Amino acid sequence: MAIPVIYNFRSVKARWTSAIVAVLGIAGTVGVFIAMLSLARGFRATLVASGSADNALIMRAGSTSEMTGAVSLESARILQDAPGVARGADGPLITTEAVLVTPIPLVSTGTDANVQVRGVSPNVFDIRKNIKILQGRMFHSGLAEVVVGKNATGAYRGLTVGSTMTMGGQSWNVVGVFDAGGSAFDSEVWCDVHLLNGAFKRPADTFQSVTVHLTSPAAFQQFKDYVTADPRLNVEVSREIDYYAKQSTRMTQLISILGGLVAGVMAIGAIFGALNTMYSAVAERGREIATMRALGFGAAAVVVSFVIEALLISFVGGALGAVAVLPLNGFTTGTMNWQTFAHMEFAFQITPILLLSGLIFALVMGVLGGLPPAVRAAQRPIATALREL
Amino acid sequence: MKFRGLIFANLFRKKIRLMLTIGSFAVALFLFAFLAVVRSAFSRGAEVAGADRLVVTNRIGLIQTLPISYQDKILTIPGVKAVTQNHWFGGVYQDEKNFFVQFVIDPDNMLKVMTEFKVPPDQWATFLQDRQGAIVGAKTAQRFGWKIGDRIPIIDSLYGPTKTWEFNLDGIYHNDRPGGDETQFWIQYKYFDENVPDFAKGTAGWYVLKLDNPDDAARVSKAIDTMFANSSFETKTETESAFAAGFIKQFGNIELLIEMIGMVVFFTLLLVTGNTMATSVRERISELAVLKAIGYSDRTVLVFVLAESLAIAVLGGVLGLGLAILAIPVLGQALNGLLPSLILSPGILSLGLLVAVLVGAVSGIIPGIGAMRMRVVNALRRV
Numbered sequence: 001m002a003i004p005v006i007y008n009f010r011s012v013k014a015r016w017t018s019a020i021v022a023v024l025g026i027a028g029t030v031g032v033f034i035a036m037l038s039l040a041r042g043f044r045a046t047l048v049a050s051g052s053a054d055n056a057l058i059m060r061a062g063s064t065s066e067m068t069g070a071v072s073l074e075s076a077r078i079l080q081d082a083p084g085v086a087r088g089a090d091g092p093l094i095t096t097e098a099v100l101v102t103p104i105p106l107v108s109t110g111t112d113a114n115v116q117v118r119g120v121s122p123n124v125f126d127i128r129k130n131i132k133i134l135q136g137r138m139f140h141s142g143l144a145e146v147v148v149g150k151n152a153t154g155a156y157r158g159l160t161v162g163s164t165m166t167m168g169g170q171s172w173n174v175v176g177v178f179d180a181g182g183s184a185f186d187s188e189v190w191c192d193v194h195l196l197n198g199a200f201k202r203p204a205d206t207f208q209s210v211t212v213h214l215t216s217p218a219a220f221q222q223f224k225d226y227v228t229a230d231p232r233l234n235v236e237v238s239r240e241i242d243y244y245a246k247q248s249t250r251m252t253q254l255i256s257i258l259g260g261l262v263a264g265v266m267a268i269g270a271i272f273g274a275l276n277t278m279y280s281a282v283a284e285r286g287r288e289i290a291t292m293r294a295l296g297f298g299a300a301a302v303v304v305s306f307v308i309e310a311l312l313i314s315f316v317g318g319a320l321g322a323v324a325v326l327p328l329n330g331f332t333t334g335t336m337n338w339q340t341f342a343h344m345e346f347a348f349q350i351t352p353i354l355l356l357s358g359l360i361f362a363l364v365m366g367v368l369g370g371l372p373p374a375v376r377a378a379q380r381p382i383a384t385a386l387r388e389l
Numbered sequence: 390m391k392f393r394g395l396i397f398a399n400l401f402r403k404k405i406r407l408m409l410t411i412g413s414f415a416v417a418l419f420l421f422a423f424l425a426v427v428r429s430a431f432s433r434g435a436e437v438a439g440a441d442r443l444v445v446t447n448r449i450g451l452i453q454t455l456p457i458s459y460q461d462k463i464l465t466i467p468g469v470k471a472v473t474q475n476h477w478f479g480g481v482y483q484d485e486k487n488f489f490v491q492f493v494i495d496p497d498n499m500l501k502v503m504t505e506f507k508v509p510p511d512q513w514a515t516f517l518q519d520r521q522g523a524i525v526g527a528k529t530a531q532r533f534g535w536k537i538g539d540r541i542p543i544i545d546s547l548y549g550p551t552k553t554w555e556f557n558l559d560g561i562y563h564n565d566r567p568g569g570d571e572t573q574f575w576i577q578y579k580y581f582d583e584n585v586p587d588f589a590k591g592t593a594g595w596y597v598l599k600l601d602n603p604d605d606a607a608r609v610s611k612a613i614d615t616m617f618a619n620s621s622f623e624t625k626t627e628t629e630s631a632f633a634a635g636f637i638k639q640f641g642n643i644e645l646l647i648e649m650i651g652m653v654v655f656f657t658l659l660l661v662t663g664n665t666m667a668t669s670v671r672e673r674i675s676e677l678a679v680l681k682a683i684g685y686s687d688r689t690v691l692v693f694v695l696a697e698s699l700a701i702a703v704l705g706g707v708l709g710l711g712l713a714i715l716a717i718p719v720l721g722q723a724l725n726g727l728l729p730s731l732i733l734s735p736g737i738l739s740l741g742l743l744v745a746v747l748v749g750a751v752s753g754i755i756p757g758i759g760a761m762r763m764r765v766v767n768a769l770r771r772v
Contacts (some may be wrong), residue, residue: 021664028657032650039646060589062551069546096447102450111634114451168449169623200453201621234550256429261720262420269416271407273661277554278406280668288635333646 002304003297008312011281018277019313022369025273026317026362029266031325036259038328038350039370040252043335046346047248050183050240053217055127058210058227061236065247066099066209067342073205075233079212081224082230084223086213088126093213095121100195100200101342102167104156106334113334115156116342117167119193119207127213131185136161136176141192147176149186151345154333159189167191168199168377184244187334187345203206211240214244251335267365268316274369289377290385299378306377310370318362322355392689396696403669407701412664414705415712417658418741422713423720424651428644438763443610444504444632445596447624448623454592455622460495463598466612470591473498476581479541479573480554481532489529491543491574493581493594502599505565510573512537512560520580523556526571530561537561538765543574548585567734597629619627655748663752666698670756677760679770688763692756695750703742710741 010241012019051057058079059069072097079085080092087093098119103112122141125131139145146167148159158165163174172191182184197204214220224237282289329350334343400407445463447453454476476493494519498504508516508524516522535541541559544551556576563570579591582590592597600609610626617624670677677690714733721731 016666018668021660025657027659028653033654035650060546060551062546100450100452158414200449237695262424262650262654265416265420266657269413269420269654269658269661272413272416273657273664275414276406276409276661276665279409283403 003292003301005308006233008305008309009095009344011285012309012312015281015284018280022274022277022313023317023320025270026314026322027324028324029263029270029365030318030321030358030362032266032324033259033263033361034322034350034354035328035348036255037354037357038325038348039333040255040259041351041354042349044245044248044252045182045349046182046186046344047244048241049244051239051244052128052130054214054220055124055240056212056220056223056237057240057243058212058237059208059232059233063213063236066097069208071096071207071210071235074208075104076207076210078230079210079227079235082212082223082226084214084219084226086215088123089105090123093123093127095124095127095211096193096207097121097209097211098196098200098202099208100196102189104159104165104189106343107155107157108334112155113156113343115152115189116184116187116192116344117189117196119196120190121193124190127215128180128185131178131180131362133176134179136174139175139191142195143192144170144172145175146172146189146191147178148174148180148189150177151186151332152189153177155187165189168196168201173356184310184344184346187343195225197308201202220383263361266360267315271369272364273316273372274310274365277313278306278370278373279376280308281309282306282373286380286385290382291358293381293382293387302378303371303374306374307367307370310366310374313367314362314369315359318359320360321362326350392693392696396693396700399673399693399697401699406665406669410662410701411705411708413658413661413665414702415709417654417748418706418709418745419623419712419716420654421651421744422710422733422737423717424654425740426713426717426731426733428647429734429737431644431647435610436582440607441598441600442629443598443606443613443626444629445598445613445624445626446632447595448625451595453622454589454594455596455624457591457593459593459596459617459622459624462616463596463613466609466616467488468601468609470599471498471501472598473502474578474596476592476594477547478543478545478576478581479547480545482541482543487533489532489572489574491576493578494575495578499575504599505569506562507565508560508562516559516577519557519559520577521555521557522559522577524560524562524575525558525572527561527563528571529574530558531683532572541574548589551559554584569730579755602677609681655744659748661705662698662701663755665685666694666701666752667756669697670694670760674760674763674768678763678765682769691757691761694760695753698747698753699746700758702745702752706745706749707744709745710738713741714738732761 057066058071060071060184063069072190076094080094085092087092100117101114102117104115106113122138125138133147134150136147139147139252146165146263153159153161159174161174161177164171165174167189178185178190193207195205197206212223214223220239226235227233227235256280293299293302322381328348330347332345332347334345400549445455445459447455457474461650463469473495475495478491478492478493480485482489500508512524512583516524517688525535525541529535535558537558537560541556542553543556545552554576562573562575562706598609600606606628610628613626614624678692681687681690694697717731717733
């Protein structure tokens with residue numbers, strides 16, 4: 001026969017100080033676990049959201065990031081007529097881009113950050129359809145004007161609409177803010193590609209990457225086959241979304257390894273804490289347990305009862321830890337993208353799945369911390385336990 | 390101490406609890422050491438930068454180059470002892486995962502400015518003679534199992550179409566400074582300049598210069614920036630540590646994040662150990678009352694409790710830090726290339742031990758004072 005669960009509730013209540021300590025130990029561990037995973041997730045999501053499945057990114061063969069690419073104007077002309085490229089009102093949907101970094105002070109610390117600047121074609125919003133102007137207007141082609149991402153305008157100094165910034169030794173007017181839906185573009189500054197090449201003394205007929213909008217995601221293979229087969233082109237084609245996913249791997253890996261390690265070691269500490277709490281519970285209740293056994297509850301019932309108690313404590317701990325980190329959701333922070341050395345703003349992303357895995361993690365800790373004391377409680381000879389003071 | 394026996398007997402009365410408490414301490418200290426090491430890995434550059442060195446970059450940004458002719462012009466400024474120039478090569482060895490920094494260096498001046506780098510003279514002489522030569526840091530050589538005489542292919546796509554450059558490994562450098570970088574890969578400027586497309590010929594990525602006197606930094610950096618003001622390549626000159634700090638700042642809140650995790654970890658463990666101490670004192674209230682009844686002073690009772698918690702703290706602390714000493718080199722290997730090398734400094738170790746003692750003292754003093762203040766009669770009356 002099973003021992004009623006109400007017994008566990010009451011006994012936790014009776015020894016609430018040590019139960020609270022065990023709860024907090026588990027809460028801390030779960031909190032760190034969820035926070036680290038959500039950070040890695042947020043970083044990855046920001047980069048992945050930058051790409052669309054129906055866009056193709058073309059760089060020089062062998063380039064690992066846009067920073068190191070080079071695509072000539074002639075190649076771009078061949079690319080725009082390739083099959084699978086969508087057409088808009090004024091011609092094929094293609095943007096030739098130059099990407100570089102320029103130092104702009106951070107609002108938070110006043111020190112320079114390498115802000116990613118992207119020279120784009122004026123029709124870029126037809127290619128990256130999920131990006132909208134939030135405030136002000138788009139830059140006019142041929143004028144020294146820039147539009148900035150919504151994270152960039154808050155994170156870096158002097159990037160508000162109406163102000164003037166210096167870049168490549170020239171002055172540029174900030175005329176608009178765009179919303180790229182929380183992707184990496186939101187940390188960027190965009191301007192006319194030809195003016196950017198001029199300001200940074202780069203060859204006018206060379207770009208670093210070309211992005212085309214495809215008629216459909218399925219048209220990618222056709223486009224890729226055509227481009228790969230053309231002997232005039234020495235380029236690498238990838239889906240925009242795959243390119244950005246790949247860019248996030250190093251940082252995500254680092255955060256996941258570090259976070260996993262810290263949470264893992266902390267879990268050992270928390271299990272020790274839970275073990276301590278449960279062992280003292282068992283020791284303090286030696287007579288109680290023996291009485292129950294004498295009344296006819298089996299050894300298995302005692303084990304189950306103690307494990308339930310440990311699970312109760314760890315569940316509360318896990319839930320508390322999850323609730324405590326919840327405010328981090330959406331909290332924006334900035335760091336350097338190791339692949340491009342550009343500064344990027346991104347947000348913690350806490351998903352229901354993360355919360356659930358945090359809870360499961362807590363329950364696992366509870367079982368590991370509760371089982372050995374439970375077994376010990378069940379194993380003690382009834383007669384000696386009853387005789388104890 | 391004549392009460393040693395009593396303290397030991399008390400320590401070992403509940404072996405499982407003792408082990409678990411020592412274990413929690415060990416875990417806490419292990420995490421402390423690990424987080425401190427990671428944190429210092431992020432900020433290492435600034436700590437090891439030379440105080441007597443300045444870095445000159447293009448005002449527009451780090452990725453813009455400077456003309457090679459600036460080297461001689463900078464050298465004419467009084468107070469400048471030596472100038473060297475570097476280029477970021479940015480190639481890949483076999484796979485992107487095998488990341489290490491490659492610099493194009495100026496062999497004539499490199500070691501005059503970067504005095505902490507040591508290369509055996511015979512290896513350096515071979516390197517000077519060998520256009521395709523390369524010098525690599527001891528860490529990177531060890532990582533890939535390279536030996537002197539090996540041919541190292543590096544794929545580069547930064548300068549012109551992607552191609553594989555081959556280098557002969559002529560020497561291995563060591564770094565004099567503790568925690569200094571031993572992962573770089575150096576190649577000859579002349580070979581680089583001959584083989585890059587026109588746009589990169591005759592350029593320097595940045596200059597590093599050594600001052601006669603570190604106090605001159607402000608004057609010399611101003612003189613350099615004034616000299617090139619209004620030219621088509623304006624410069625930005627700053628101390629090496631400011632330059633490194635600027636880079637590190639961009640990692641942003643990572644440092645803060647690590648500190649926050651550290652706080653959570655510590656707070657949690659303080660609670661766990663504090664609770665254990667309190668429980669073990671509570672269980673022994675009547676014993677302590679007996680001790681007081683037979684004439685032990687209040688202070689002695691406090692010392693008993695405190696000595697016990699300190700012993701646990703120190704044991705756990707030493708165990709955790711010992712584990713960290715063993716594990717961090719292994720973890721460093723596992724994280725290779727993702728982070729700058731992890732170094733466990735004596736400073737971190739002693740700070741860790743200090744923290745352990747502090748936590749031990751705090752968690753012992755609260756129940757200890759309780760035990761000291763309790764009234765014997767009340768305590769004995771309790772069952």
